[in-house]
Amino acid sequence: MNKLALIVLLFICIYADEPISPIPLKNNINTEKAKLGQLLFCDPILSQDNSTACVSCHDIYGGGADSRAVSIGFAGREGNIHAPSVLNAKYNFKQFWNGRAENLLEQANEPINNPLEHAMNFHSIEQRMNASPMYKEKFQKVYHVSFISYRLVLDAIVEFENTLTTPNAKFDKFLRHEIKLDKEEEEGYILFKQYGCITCHNGVNIGGNSFQKMGTFLEYTSKKEYPDRSKVTHDKNHKNVFKVPTLRNITLSAPYFHDASKQTLKEAIIAMSEHNLGIKLSDQEIEKIIAFLHTLEGERPYILDIK
Amino acid sequence: MVLGAVSCISIVYFYILQRNFSKNHREFKIALNSLQDNHQELNYLILQNSISVYSNQDQIAKDTNNLLVDYETLSQSHILNSSKYKKIQKDLLILKEQLKNNSQNVEEFLMLSAGIKNSLLFLTRHVENGIALKHNGQNIFFSAGKILKHFNDAIRMQDLDYLKNGNFLLPTDTTNQKIKDYATSFNAHSSFLMKKYPEFIQITKQVLSSNIDASINKIRTSFFTISRNDFAALDMFALILFTVFSSSLLGTIFLLFLYIKENKKLLETKESLEHSLSYDLLTNLYNRRMLEKKLKSSIAPHLLLLDIDEFKHINDIYGNAIGNLLLQKMARFIQVKLSDIPDISLYRLSADEFGVLFDDTQEVVVLSIAHMLEKEIAKHTFTIDDLELNVLVSISSNNVSPILENADLALKLLKKDYTKRVLAYQENLNLKKSAQENFETVALIRDALAEDRIIPYFQPIINLKTSKIEKYEALVRLQMKNGTILSPFRFLEVSKKTPYYREITKVIIEKTLATLKEYPSLRFSINISMIDILDEEIVKIFLSHLRENMPDSSRLDIELLESENIQNIEKVKHFIGEVKKFGSQILLDDFGSGYSNFAYFSDLDIDMIKIDGSIISEITTSERKLHMLKSIYQFSKGMHMINIAEFVETREMALLLKEVGVKYAQGYYFSQPLAKPLDYTDVSI
Structure with a gap:
């Protein structure tokens, strides 16, 4: 018995480094480019009917995600999945719920071309961009080009998205040994580890570095069909497999899950512990975990405060 | 010149070729090494992850991604454009497949690993909680501990044998609800582990024993074999280039040689120009300078010096123009008279002095020619305009070195002797002595x-x-x-x-x-x-x-x-x-x-x-x-x-x-010349 406890302890001791790392404070960013990207990110000019901008579904001033269950795009068409947060997206190992984009550039390309979202293509984007004296001037200034190519539009947007990090969360400061967590928060973190949440939610983004099955332990059923990992790998075992979402700013990005089926964190935690951990948490434990999750709220991306 | 240009271009070409090849070679090598490093790190992390309860998986994700990036770099390496590297491209395709599989396996591993660890964590915790069970719950607790030990051993040893032949479920046939719930929860995770664990072990082994390393090594070996040949080819090229360069150097030397030869020709031309300067402008015969030169190169020179008697008078009486015309006529006359005689050259040495140089001719012959010439000239009437002139010439002959000086001395002597018209220089003339x-x-x-x-x-x-x-x-x-x-x-x-x-x-x-x-x-x-x-x-x-x-x-x-x-x-x-x-x-x-x-x-x-x-x-x-x-x-x-x-x-x-x-x-009868006049003036006759 003691021997077993010892082994567990030993494992923890050997890997004493916390499996979560803080968001780097240094961000090697071309601000001019990023500001141009921000402009594009917020400009509905990138949608066919001038109705939808990137920011329409990715609330960079809130949790970075869409507070709606599914996003509404071009001509009011609904998307097929809950828009994930764009904040700290650069730390995700792949993009989209099912990881079909290797990076932000690939990601950004898709909604622009998606008929349900921006319903544009590179040609129409270039036409619109080059028709705009304001953009022509800005691209000339930033990229020193007289023709605005689609590639440069994406490049600016990606540069902007790369600035969308939320550093200095309380927990990051704790990791950097700058502060101590409150008792409840700390207990929440310990529970988070003990119950195994950490096995999937780890790394700088506390998630976003592996695919996992929604319902490993207990089958999870949705009302609808969602674009899960099986759509990429064509492996039926990968049904309900998604990229583990980041837990940074999770308290600010309700609703939860790919299907936005849970409105509150508590519901989401209960669902996750049932389906993926095979455990039942007490209310007290849930509260503690929520307290911990609150420490993951970071600062607003600095770029948003630059005029 | 062309060779030089070609070798220069070749050197530049070789430099570029060599640089590009080295660059491409290095690029490929770096990408291959990076790929292998990433792969090894990934394997290490997977191993670590498989043992540890939880870990930061960022690096695993990063390495998995990097492997694909490295592969892209590798497959797009410029060096593979060469047909020689086709074999490597085949190996690369195999590697690509392996990497793709590996990437999927890693994803799979992470999925399985999460569930297994969580269940194991749960069981560990659950067993601990079993201490609180009363009555026969104690047995359940022990059984649970035993099962957990098996799981732990199996995970630590990565060996399925620990899970063979045994009951890993707790009995649920108890009436004690608490114990029943305990056993049910335990069994749920235990059966999850029993189900997932073999998959986990298998996937772990698949990841760790992938043939990627072997493939990389194989690619490296064949790459080095081929590139060694390429380097050898480059060396050969360098050798050829060196040869070309050397031969162009030789060519340059040859051109230089040609130039020198050409220059020599030029010198000869110059000489001939000088030669033309060696002519007397009036008579178009050679001049004194030429005679001096010719004397040096002659084997056995014999010179006749011919002087027109009283030429000064002709000049004085008829003027220089007539004098010059006479000299020209005289020159032509001598030329014509001597035209049949071999090995001679004609000169005008000074105003009215002509020279005839024989080489390797018998003295008797030369003298007879001198006499003939003198007589012919004396007989001849030179007609200049309407003027008829008869002139005599004195001819001295000499074949004793110094040719010109001795001939001159003989001529001078001859001039004083009105009885002779031709005189051969002889040592006993003592002319030199008097000089x-x-x-x-x-x-x-x-x-x-x-x-x-x-x-x-x-x-x-x-x-x-x-x-x-x-x-x-x-x-x-x-x-x-x-x-x-x-x-x-x-x-x-x-x-x-x-x-x-x-x-x-x-x-x-x-x-x-x-x-x-x-x-x-x-x-x-x-x-x-x-x-x-x-x-x-x-x-x-x-x-x-x-x-x-x-x-x-x-x-x-x-x-x-x-x-x-x-x-x-x-x-x-x-x-x-x-x-x-x-x-x-x-x-x-x-x-x-x-x-x-x-x-x-x-x-x-x-x-x-x-x-x-x-x-x-x-x-x-x-x-x-x-x-x-x-x-x-x-x-x-x-x-x-x-x-x-x-x-x-x-x-x-x-x-x-x-x-x-x-x-x-005055005279000796009275007195010879005296140092001083006499003291007296009276003399007797």
């Missing part, structure tokens, strides 16, 4: 002047009527260091060709004047030739001395020596006028010999005539000479000129002269 003597004489004069050994000797001139010495003739002498006295014929002719002649004249004037002052009752005379009078410097010296020594200088008379062909008689006339102002008398010397010209007496104011020794010495033996004497005397008398007879050697001669009426006489 040597000339040289020695010049040195003698120079030294004598420097040491004041040029002195006048005085020969008394006797008035035959009064038997008194009235005059002395000053005669130049050179006193040798040993005291011997040299008469003028030994040195005066030679001195005339040197600046010393003026010096001598000056010295004699000065010394004569000095002596003259000592003998106030006597007159003195000095010899001066008409040619001398043409020399303004001598005239100047003379006149200035007369002026400075007035009135004594009025007792100094001038014995004017007749010279050949006096051109400017006006100058002589002027000189006589000048000296007469000082009271000097003019005496015409050596009258009756040479060109003695009566014209002098019409032009020149002459006071006395000295009758030449050739007449005087024979007056007692030759009626003709006596008659000549008498005629001269009569002529002189008519012209109011006084006569002096020289070379009077006997009393008989003196008496005869007195009888004829000649006023003065």
Whole structure:
């Protein structure tokens, strides 16, 4: 018995480094480019009917995600999945719920071309961009080009998205040994580890570095069909497999899950512990975990405060 | 040139090729190493992850991504464009498949690992909670502990054997609800582990035992094998390049050689140009320079020197234009006459001097040609415009080195001998010796002047009527260091060709004047030739001395020596006028010999005539000479000129002269020339 406890302890001791790392404070960013990207990110000019901008579904001033269950795009068409947060997206190992984009550039390309979202293509984007004296001037200034190519539009947007990090969360400061967590928060973190949440939610983004099955332990059923990992790998075992979402700013990005089926964190935690951990948490434990999750709220991306 | 350019371009090309190849080679190598490093790190992380309860998976995700990025770099490496690397491309495709599988396996591993760890964590916790169970729950607790141990062992050892043959579920047939719930929860996770664990082990093994490393090593080996060949090819290329470079260097040297050769040709052209400068412009024969050159290259040279007699007269009489035309005609004539003779070359050496150079020809032949040529020229009438000219030539012949000098000497000698027209140089002509003597004489004069050994000797001139010495003739002498006295014929002719002649004249004037002052009752005379009078410097010296020594200088008379062909008689006339102002008398010397010209007496104011020794010495033996004497005397008398007879050697001669009426006489009968005038004036006849 003691021997077993010892082994567990030993494992923890050997890997004493916390499996979560803080968001780097240094961000090697071309601000001019990023500001141009921000402009594009917020400009509905990138949608066919001038109705939808990137920011329409990715609330960079809130949790970075869409507070709606599914996003509404071009001509009011609904998307097929809950828009994930764009904040700290650069730390995700792949993009989209099912990881079909290797990076932000690939990601950004898709909604622009998606008929349900921006319903544009590179040609129409270039036409619109080059028709705009304001953009022509800005691209000339930033990229020193007289023709605005689609590639440069994406490049600016990606540069902007790369600035969308939320550093200095309380927990990051704790990791950097700058502060101590409150008792409840700390207990929440310990529970988070003990119950195994950490096995999937780890790394700088506390998630976003592996695919996992929604319902490993207990089958999870949705009302609808969602674009899960099986759509990429064509492996039926990968049904309900998604990229583990980041837990940074999770308290600010309700609703939860790919299907936005849970409105509150508590519901989401209960669902996750049932389906993926095979455990039942007490209310007290849930509260503690929520307290911990609150420490993951970071600062607003600095770029948003630059005029 | 082309070779040089080609080798230069090749060097640049080789440099680029070499640089590109090295760059591509390095690029591929780096990508391959990076791929392997990533893969090994990934394996390590997977192993770590499989053992540890939880870990940061960021690095696993990153490495998985990097593997694909590395692969992209690798597969797009420029070096693979070469067909030689096709084999590697095949291996790369295999690697790509392996990487893809591995990536999926890693994803799978992470999924399985999460569930297994969570269940294991749960069981660990659950077993702990079992301590609280009462009654037969204690057995359940122990059983649970035992099962957990199996799971832990299996996970630690990564060995499924630990999960074989055993019951890993707790009994649920208890009525105790608490125990039942406990067992149910336990069994849920236990059966999850039982189900997932073999998959986990399998996937872990698949990940860790992937053939990626082997594939990478294989690619590396074949890459190095192929690239070694490429490097060898590059080396070969470098060698070829070096060869090309060396040969272009050799080519350059060859071109340089050609250039030198070309330059030599140029020099030869220059030489021929110079050669053309070696022609005499007037006659188009070779000139003296060419002769000198030719003499150096000849094996056995034999030179004929041909000189036109009295050419100076032709120039003087008909003018230079005719003279030049004659020279041209002469040149053509000689050319034509000698056109059949082999191994000769023709030259114009100076004004009227021509040269014919034979090489390796018998002396007899050359001389016969010389005689032939002389005769032909003498026979020939040169027609210039409407002028007909007959000229004679003197020809000297020489084959004794120094060719030109000896020929010249022979020619000079020949010129003095009117009986011969052709003369061959012979050592015994002693011409050279006389030239040597000339040289020695010049040195003698120079030294004598420097040491004041040029002195006048005085020969008394006797008035035959009064038997008194009235005059002395000053005669130049050179006193040798040993005291011997040299008469003028030994040195005066030679001195005339040197600046010393003026010096001598000056010295004699000065010394004569000095002596003259000592003998106030006597007159003195000095010899001066008409040619001398043409020399303004001598005239100047003379006149200035007369002026400075007035009135004594009025007792100094001038014995004017007749010279050949006096051109400017006006100058002589002027000189006589000048000296007469000082009271000097003019005496015409050596009258009756040479060109003695009566014209002098019409032009020149002459006071006395000295009758030449050739007449005087024979007056007692030759009626003709006596008659000549008498005629001269009569002529002189008519012209109011006084006569002096020289070379009077006997009393008989003196008496005869007195009888004829000649006023003065001089000669050995009375006295030879003396260092000083005599103390007395009376002599007996």
